[in-house]
Amino acid sequence: MSLPHDPQQDLPEADTESFARQILLQRLTDQPRSRAELAESLAKKNVPADVAQRLLDRFEEVGLIDDAAFARMWVESRQRSKGLGRSALARELRKKGIDDELAGEALELVDTDTEVQAAHRLVQKKLRSMQGLDQTVKTRRLTGMLARKGYSPSVAFSVVREELGSELEPRESL
Template sequence: MVSDEPVRDTAQDPDADVESVARTILLNKLTDSPRSRAELAEALARKHVPDDVATRLLDRFEEVGLIDDAAFARAWVESRSRSKGLATKVLALELRRKGIADEIAREVLADVDPDSEREAAHRLVQKKLRSMRGLDDTTRIRRLTGMLARKGYSPQVAFDVVREELEADVEPLVST
């Protein structure tokens, strides 16, 4: 059962049952959204939960399946690539910031289909092109390739996708 009460900081409340407080912290964090083990360990450290208690609880939560870094990484990659159109380069950085082991990140990112990643780049450029109708080609190319670069696409993919979309973006002539 997750409590609605604010979780006490174990350093400020010596009477607190450290394990109970730590368990509540973990359950509250996992109720909000999936978390990596490293994020949960950090949350426990911020509340001054002793390392031995934190490790024991994190191990137990992992054992019963409440913490699964591989599942977290797969869900994160799926969500961020779908919603933000991020390429694997940026996704790898985000997973590292979330505390996901490099080996797990490599396995998860190896499952990303290069064709679907390229399609995402096309969708991003198509969407952005709608707001760039009045701009010259040089400006559009610079802005579009810059956008794709920030999302982690290689320069070659960015320029290829932008070129293809600009060629396809020829407005039909309206006869009067």
């Protein structure tokens, strides 16, 4: 049984390069992408490895691909929009093909205070839907949510304890 014919194999190298360049530009138009994501896109379209490598290098030279900038932007965006903690952000960056050194540099931008504030906001939001539940159940669910979002156990338990403690304090009436 023969493999299906790939029309990409019939193109001259100049056309292959043009085809690959078009793929890269389209992918970068949607949103910033890591070099690894773009390489994967080219591989899926059967672009020869040498052509892909050459184009990715050129795009990097001219600044269209910048994994360090991508990692910083990704960390800032995902922490702001999803409230993710450092370990979840590191996992996502690894999945995007960002090497550990660049990921570490980007994660240094997340200061502890900002991370703790984000955890407080997540817990406060979730607490609204937990009225009537036992404190133990609330603690377990809230710390579990924070753990899934990438927060360390110490941050998770500290934030949950603070928020549940403030929930128990009587509110002063005006």
